[in-house]
Amino acid sequence: MKLPYLAAFLFCLATAIAAQTPPEAARKYTAAHRAELVQQFSELLSIPNVAADPGNLKRNADLLAAELRKRGVDSRLLSLPGAPSVVFGQIDVPGAQHTIVFYAHYDGQPVTPSEWDGGSPFTPIVREVNGEQRIYARSAGDDKAAIFAQLTALDALNAAGIALLANLRFVWEGEEEAGSPHLEQIFNANRDLVHGDVLLVCDGPIDQSGQQTLVFGARGDAHLEITVYGPHHGLHSGHYGNWAPNPAMMLAQLLAGMKDEDGHILVPHFYEGIEPLSAAEKEALTHAPVNDHMLMNAFWLGHVDGAGAHLLDLINQPSLNINGFSSGQTGASAVNVIPPAATADLDLRLVVGIDWQEQQQRVIDYIRSRGYFIVDREPTQQILLEHSRVALVVRDEAGYNAVRTPMDLHISREVIEAVKSARKDVVLLPTMGGSVPLGAMERAAQTRTITVPIANYDDNQHAANENLRLQNLWEGVETMAALLDMK
């Protein structure tokens, strides 16, 4: 090859390298390191991360802080006594115009190992399902996937020699699944560290169509646990049946009155105060895929609630869900008894305009309107004898409100543009159905939030056999690379 040709070739090569976009760099990197990445992700997933096990939560936090340091990120733990630490990382770029904060969480929902195929939520395993590889473990999707994608995207950008342009912050929480009771306090104590132009909440699943999704808000969340009382101890259902009130029946009657058969909530005032969607938000919803029929098939559902409304419209409404109820025994251990009590756990999801504590109060007021005397601790014999019906209602104090960031803010448009550089089709949604404590983050970090999920919708989040489609991980690394390299 003659010299001028060689010079021209080298120039083109250099240009090609320079022209490699962050998503392209990420794609090459993950393609070249798949086995090794799956192994590293498995190691992260094998550390138990449930609230009942603070020792292992600490192991997760220490490991993640070390992983950030390995990549040259200034990292530390932001701690409060009695709470899992927030893993914090900081990259400052001289002359940067923006500071982008990446939120995710390393804790997972409680587990019932016997419900998992294989019996262990913390022994990750890759299985092929319908020709796709998925990794199974607690938090595979929710939410260690996001953390691992960010770490891997940093490696990919570094390997390709792509410079970072903005200041970056990593804020990885350890008690999101417990309702983030200390996050606001930790943010307030570290306001300068966590403040940025936008806080990207990297959590939750993408649209069921499989398209990358950006979500500009999340429903709030509040819980109530309701217990109603029958006889002081289990009574023979023959000798006292028809006479001693059955608490399971009382609870059934109470719960049944909360919804009609279409799922419309009958608790008085439940829908009052909802802030309507803007024109831009309504417009975005009309472009979003309609997956309802596909989902009914996937979930074996012969009918759905909502009187014909679409899923995406329904999650812009507040909800009331029975997480569980129990009374006496069922199945092989059922006995002929009038049980002493019956309990239900309710999950209330909220939309912008409704306060979480007021929503709890509306349910409590409804219970009272059904003739119940409400107590907040185990009732005494005297209280039970003095009132025909008594309900113990425990308000979970870790609730929070919904928030929504306008889609047409300058920073919103920049984030949309970055993600569109990584993925061809992007679904824009005003609200996700799930909840993240966005309001507390926004107040404490004085910023706005946009949610960037990467997990497959069918990841069994919060249930047994949680999993992540590996293809979602690889594409998630591309999306994260684009966002890490924002201006």
Next chain:
Amino acid sequence: MKLPYLAAFLFCLATAIAAQTPPEAARKYTAAHRAELVQQFSELLSIPNVAADPGNLKRNADLLAAELRKRGVDSRLLSLPGAPSVVFGQIDVPGAQHTIVFYAHYDGQPVTPSEWDGGSPFTPIVREVNGEQRIYARSAGDDKAAIFAQLTALDALNAAGIALLANLRFVWEGEEEAGSPHLEQIFNANRDLVHGDVLLVCDGPIDQSGQQTLVFGARGDAHLEITVYGPHHGLHSGHYGNWAPNPAMMLAQLLAGMKDEDGHILVPHFYEGIEPLSAAEKEALTHAPVNDHMLMNAFWLGHVDGAGAHLLDLINQPSLNINGFSSGQTGASAVNVIPPAATADLDLRLVVGIDWQEQQQRVIDYIRSRGYFIVDREPTQQILLEHSRVALVVRDEAGYNAVRTPMDLHISREVIEAVKSARKDVVLLPTMGGSVPLGAMERAAQTRTITVPIANYDDNQHAANENLRLQNLWEGVETMAALLDMK
């Protein structure tokens, strides 16, 4: 002492011995042997006797057959493959006019050891409660008490030299708590052995007033297990709440429609066919103690079902009881999920005139009327997709009907008289609330039944911390002695 005086003394002594009634002999005997009797009863209670443990059921049966033999009773096991044996004992008295059959059962309800104080239902323990001694163990009241009282009464009569006057039969079953699925077949195969003028069902608790009770019938019993379906697997309650139907709510709505707030059953036709009480039965009820207020205090009940009717009237009606329901998780392990299914176990008690299978069918017809497609096995994806609501209803096949023996039969009057010789106050009830498979016994043994309970009403029968008040045991031995010595 001079001879005439000595002769007079000996004559008086002999007269006193001869004049000793069976209840008096029993009272003297138990008073003289209390510690020893408690020890022997404890040994019997320490052998586990639940259906899931056939090996130990067999140990119970072998021991009881041996105890009968020790007392000179011709005894054997009446067996069928796959079923616990009936312990049978026979005493023939030359020239006897009557044959009296004593039924009891040696099996107990399933146990959940963690719910018991002390943690073991098969380590009997005597505790003093409000100045009374009680023995705690599974079956202390239901129903080893009756068996042990009969064995002890035989010993007492023997010790006092009191001759038996009637032929006696002992029939002690081992699967009453499982619904006696084989009892009729065993009786049919041994009809000559179990036939008598009356079959005394020695089971259940006495009246809550503490007075000895005779009951001339028992409610029948039938079970149904109902499961309704939500999504195929647990779904995130945020992402799908408001859209994916919640099976706990569906089940609550279904159950709530079965009763009004007074406990009146709304299942169509549920009360149809009831055979009214006779004048004698109504009359007996007017003399029965009214314990309702005392029981409400004892059970910490601020209200009762039945719109003001008394307990004793209400147990002459059919009942519908939720033994238990469950869906998802509650308490510390509750997660934010739409559970895949919800299950309730129903116990239907029946009175004379209502067929148990027809009563099950009435409930099934009601479920269907609420829009459910009924299946009798786990539904497939296709079935779930083709029907908006699907309910799996499992009919327990071990149900049976109620029976009542008229109180004015000759043999009824003789039994009443014998028991009144032992106890001053005797409550006569047409029907007990609980169920015993009396109909099968009556058909197969071609006899009538009268129930003679001895346990205290507050024996926690069918629940944790089952117990027997020791005073009930001693009085029960007196009652049994009177019945064993009937003409």
